[in-house]
Amino acid sequence: xxxxxxxxxxxxxxxxxxxxxxxxxxxxxxxxxxxxxxxxxxxxxxxxxxxxxxxxxxxxxxxxxxxxxxxxxxxxxxxxxxxxxxxxxxxxxxxxxxxxxxxxxxxxxxxxxxxxxxxxxxxxxxxxxxxxxxxxxxxxxxxxxxxxxxxxxxxxxxxxxxxxxxxxxxxxxxxxxxxxxxxxxxxxxxxxxxxxxxxxxxxxxxxxxxxxxxxxxxxxxxxxxxxxxxxxxxxxxxxxxxxxxxxxxxxxxxxxxxxxxxxxxxxxxxxxxxxxxxxxxxxxxxxxxxxxxxxxxxxxxxxxxxxxxxxxxxxxxxxxxxxxxxxxxxxxxxxxxxxxxxxxxxxxxxxxxxxxxxxxxxxxxxxxxxxxxxxxxxxxxxxxxxxxxxxxxxxxxxxxxxxxxxxxxxxxxxxxxxxxxxxxxxxxxxxxxxxxxxxxxxxxxxxxxxxxxxxxxxxxxxxxxxxxxxxxxxxxxxxxxxxxxxxxxxxxxxxxxxxxxxxxxxxxxxxxxxxxxxxxxxxxxxxxxxxxxxxxxxxxxxxxxxxxxxxxxxxxxxxxxxxxxxxxxxxxxxxxxxxxxxxxxxxxxxxxxxxxxxxxxxxxxxxxxxxxxxxxxxxxxxxxxxxxxxxxxxxxxxxxxxxxxxxxxxxxxxxxxxxxxxxxxxxxx
Numbered sequence: 165x166x167x168x169x170x171x172x173x174x175x176x177x178x179x180x181x182x183x184x185x186x187x188x189x190x191x192x193x194x195x196x197x198x199x200x201x202x203x204x205x206x207x208x209x210x211x212x213x214x215x216x217x218x219x220x221x222x223x224x225x226x227x228x229x230x231x232x233x234x235x236x237x238x239x240x241x242x243x244x245x246x247x248x249x250x251x252x253x254x255x256x257x258x259x260x261x262x263x264x265x266x267x268x269x270x271x272x273x274x275x276x277x278x279x280x281x282x283x284x285x286x287x288x289x290x291x292x293x294x295x296x297x298x299x300x301x302x303x304x305x306x307x308x309x310x311x312x313x314x315x316x317x318x319x320x321x322x323x324x325x326x327x328x329x330x331x332x333x334x335x336x337x338x339x340x341x342x343x344x345x346x347x348x349x350x351x352x353x354x355x356x357x358x359x360x361x362x363x364x365x366x367x368x369x370x371x372x373x374x375x376x377x378x379x380x381x382x383x384x385x386x387x388x389x390x391x392x393x394x395x396x397x398x399x400x401x402x403x404x405x406x407x408x409x410x411x412x413x414x415x416x417x418x419x420x421x422x423x424x425x426x427x428x429x430x431x432x433x434x435x436x437x438x439x440x441x442x443x444x445x446x447x448x449x450x451x452x453x454x455x456x457x458x459x460x461x462x463x464x465x466x467x468x469x470x471x472x473x474x475x476x477x478x479x480x481x482x483x484x485x486x487x488x489x490x491x492x493x494x495x496x497x498x499x500x501x502x503x504x505x506x507x508x509x510x511x512x513x514x515x516x517x518x519x520x521x522x523x524x525x526x527x528x529x530x531x532x533x534x535x536x537x538x539x540x541x542x543x544x545x546x547x548x549x550x551x552x553x554x555x556x557x558x559x560x561x562x563x564x565x566x567x568x569x570x571x572x573x574x575x576x577x578x579x580x581x582x583x584x585x586x587x588x589x590x591x592x593x594x595x596x597x598x599x600x601x602x603x604x605x606x607x608x609x610x611x612x613x614x615x616x617x618x619x620x621x622x623x624x625x626x627x628x629x630x631x632x633x634x635x636x637x638x639x640x641x642x643x644x645x646x647x648x649x650x651x652x653x654x655x656x657x658x659x660x661x662x663x664x665x666x667x668x669x670x671x672x673x674x675x676x677x678x679x680x681x682x683x684x685x686x687x688x689x690x691x692x693x694x695x696x697x698x699x700x701x702x703x704x705x706x707x708x709x710x711x712x713x714x715x716x717x718x719x720x721x722x723x724x725x726x727x728x729x730x731x732x733x734x735x736x737x738x739x740x741x742x743x744x745x746x747x748x749x750x751x752x753x754x755x756x757x758x759x760x761x762x763x764x765x766x767x768x769x770x771x772x773x774x775x776x777x778x779x780x781x782x783x784x785x786x787x788x789x790x791x792x793x794x795x796x797x798x799x800x801x802x803x804x805x806x807x808x809x810x811x812x813x814x815x816x817x818x819x820x821x822x823x824x825x826x827x828x829x830x831x832x833x
Contacts, residue, residue, distance in 0.1 A: 176233040180219045186212040191243040192253045194261070195236040202261035204232050207250040209501075211241050226703070228463075231716060232265045247504040248511070255478050267441075267461050267475045278303040278312050280372055285361055286333070286354045287368045288326045289316060301487060303375045303454065320350040322386075322408045323371035325364065327351065376449065376487070383409065427451055429492040429527070433535035434472060435542040438704055439463055439719065439728055442542035443476055444534050449490070458541050462720050474499035477519070481509055489513040494522050494531055546729075555722055556599030562723030563669070566715055567708065569695055573668030574598055577630075578730045579682070580673040581611070581622045582738035591626040592738035595667075596730050606737055620681045623672055627685035634666060635689060666694055673731050675700040676707050683709035699731045761801065765792050769801070780805050 191211045195204040208214030218225075218233050225233065244250050258266055281288045283299025291312050296302055320327065328336075328343055328351070336342050336355040346353035354364040373381075390405035431446040441463055447455040459476075473495050481489055489509050499505055502519050509517040522528040560572045576596045583589040589611040595602045609629060611622045670686075672678045679698035686694060697715075698707040704724060705714035717724035761769075772790045773779040779787075788798035 176219050176222075176236065179236070179238045181215070181239065186215050186241070187243050188212045189243045190245075190247050190250045191241050192250050192257060193239060193241040194257065194263075195232065195265075196238045196240070197235055198237040200238075202257070202263050203235060204263050204265040205254055205257045205261065207247075207254040209247060209250075211243070215239065215241070228265075228719065235265075247501060248508045251478065251501070251504060251508050258479070267463065267472065276312060278316065278375065280368060282368065282372070286326050286364055288328070288333075289320075289368075289371065290327065291316070301372055317350075319371065319374070320345070323367050323374065324350055324352040325367045325371055326354060328355075427492060427527075428490040429494055430490050431494045431527070431531050431534050432473070432476065433496055433531055433538045434469060434476075435535065435538035436463070436469065436472070437542070437728075438701070439725060440542065440545070441472055442538045442545060443472075444538040444541060445480075446530065446534050447490075448530075456537070458538070460541070460545050469497040470500055473497050474501065474505070477505060481512070484512065486513050489517060491515070491517060493517065493519045494527055495519060496531070496535070497521065556726070559599055559722035559726040562717070562721055563727065566706070566717055566721075566723060567669070567695060567697060569669065571668060573695075575665065575667045576669045576671060576726075576730055577667040578671040578673070578734040579623065579626055579630075580731070580734040580738040581619045581626070582735075583611075583619075583622075589622055590738060591622060592734050593626070593630060594730065594734045594737055596726075596733075599726055601733060608737070619674065620677045623674070623678045624681040624685045627670070627672075627682045628689065631686060631689050631691055631694075635691075666691075668695075670694055670696045671727060671730055671734075672696070672698045673701070673734055674698050675705070679707045679709055699727050701731070704728065761797060765797075768792060 188210050190207075190209050192205065192207045193211060193215060194202050197203050206214070218229070218239075222230050222234070242253065244253060257263075276291050276293050277296075279290055279292050280301045280303075281290070281299065282301050316327065326333065327345065332343055333355050336346075336353075340356055342351065342353035342356050342358070345351035346356070346358070352359040352364055352367060354361065359367075386405055386409050390402050390409065393399070393402035393405060427448065428450065429448045431448060433444050435442045435444075439462065441461050443459045443461070445457050446453055447457075463472075477493070477495075477499060489512055491513075493509075498519065498521060506517055506519055509519075522531050560574070563569070564572045574597060578594050578596075580592050581589065582592070591609040591611055593607040593609070595605040607630070609626045611625055670682060672682050675698055679696060682696045682698075686692070686696065696709055699705070700707060700714070704717075704719075706717060706724075706727065707714050717727075769779065769787075769790055773782060782802075784795070784798045784802050787793060787801055788795045790798075793801070
């Protein structure tokens with residue numbers, strides 16, 4: 165059974181602290197379950213005020229919060245002196261306990277870093293992945309390891325530092341002969357004493373400064389040395405410096421300039437849906453993109469974009485070193501405790517750090533680019549998740565267990581209603597088989613027997629119409645043996661009757677009223693073997709007929725994820741149909757009064773021009789060239805379009821339309 169057990173009805177009252185025992189100072193709190201495992205960590209400016217919000221009527225809590233407090237069995241807290249200390253302690257506890265109800269951002273892939281082992285006597289530059297280590301300075305992360313290696317290979321001629329492994333370094337020192345890089349001047353060969361440890365470290369420091377974004381001083385210095393060598397007639401050295409300058413320029417060309425002011429900033433953007441959030445960050449140093457990284461997380465906490473940004477910044481920066489924190493962090497929404505965050509990061513960096521939302525200019529444009537990357541990453545993550553066979557099977561089994569179905573719902577049909585202030589009421593039906601969309605079996609319905617915005621009556625009508633069709637087709641079909649078992653076919657044509665098959669589950673977009681309407685429609689038709697449920701969008705609750713409490717699936721449940729995809733697809737399909745109907749109605753109303761212009765000629769007219777916008781822009785002579793449209797009718801059409809424009813009806817207000825040349829249907833642009 166789902167999480168609506170007797171325990172979930174108990175509430176947090178059994179472990180509520182005594183009144184007045186909770187301090188009013190800032191601090192961090194932990195909720196533990198019956199096994200003493202930490203399941204949630206939070207911070208507060210006022211512990212009493214924050215914790216009291218959890219111990220109230222369970223019905224007033226957000227569903228995610230309600231699930232957490234009913235899972236918990238105790239709560240404890242630690243008082244700190246400042247809000248900055250609370251942030252630091254919260255980060256430490258989240259890292260230590262990995263609580264299940266805290267948002268955990270996980271990398272969507274392993275990103276390579278450029279690392280310099282500054283803690284060694286002879287530091288080494290290398291490309292690596294995974295967790296950071298002490299005594300190593302990191303640059304990046306970057307998208308591709310090969311791109312870093314190309315850049316390092318170019319820069320080693322300018323900064324000939326060590327890049328070999330410890331084994332190669334020791335062997336060269338033993339035999340007194342450098343490796344190949346030492347012979348081709350891409351290493352200063354400290355292994356054989358060509359340079360001292362101090363000289364090699366100066367080369368390393370210059371390399372780190374260049375990779376850190378301070379490129380102009382090196383470029384100017386090498387340029388001055390090149391001109392000086394040329395004046396001294398040392399053309400060989402001047403040529404070598406010219407090549408070094410070109411190498412640095414080629415390395416910089418690989419990194420696009422995105423901020424003209426040479427700013428150092430981390431640009432953060434989010435893409436959200438009710439179940440998951442994707443985060444993308446671009447690392448900009450010296451105005452150039454130095455790296456990119458992405459995370460995906462399940463939404464298990466209550467809160468909006470500001471709270472998600474707060475959680476992300478805490479996990480990203482709270483344990484970071486000073487070199488990893490930029491002067492500026494651009495975010496889509498300011499975290500609730502932005503001043504505290506800025507103080508914490510400024511202390512870690514050793515200088516002022518600003519967190520802000522860009523409003524205009526290059527930084528706003530760059531964040532929009534990052535946001536598009538986040539949206540694509542979320543879509544790719546969902547596509548991979550939906551296409552995995554094992555995941556789909558697990559999702560269907562979770563639905564079966566949660567709803568106590570006799571069989572796995574291999575065929576799921578979902579219905580949604582769409583209207584505009586009670587007009588042009590339409591419904592959609594989408595079909596998922598084995599967890600995948602079967603778009604060829606989608607259907608649209610125009611609701612005719614219901615007046616106004618009555619979604620419940622509309623749902624009753626569409627369920628009645630669809631399953632009356634089911635009964636009719638079953639009565640007119642005969643069973644034959646197919647490759648996948650018996651199937652129902654039309655006795656006249658021998659073709660399978662798609663809608664003679666009953667779904668394993670009917671899902672409606674809505675709560676108890678819509679579910680009750682769908683079940684009533686099935687009862688009236690005498691159908692008692694098709695289960696029905698509803699998915700309420702606000703809290704993602706699953707409602708069953710004649711049950712007071714919803715079924716609560718875990719936020720990380722693959723079953724809930726599949727139900728959400730089915731519901732969202734039905735909503736999208738209904739909205740598309742509704743817009744198409746609305747656009748068609750608008751076109752017909754514009755041309756209704758044109759003498760001699762019937763439905764066929766209107767469709768021909770729109771098919772010729774492709775959209776209402778192009779039709780309005782056409783001259784009388786161009787309209788008259790359409791087959792069946794003469795000069796007089798063309799003039800009347802133009803007059804009607806001009807009159808509608810003068811009356812204030814614009815394309816922007818009503819929506820553009822286009823004609824599908826394959827089907828002849830009018831669609832909104």
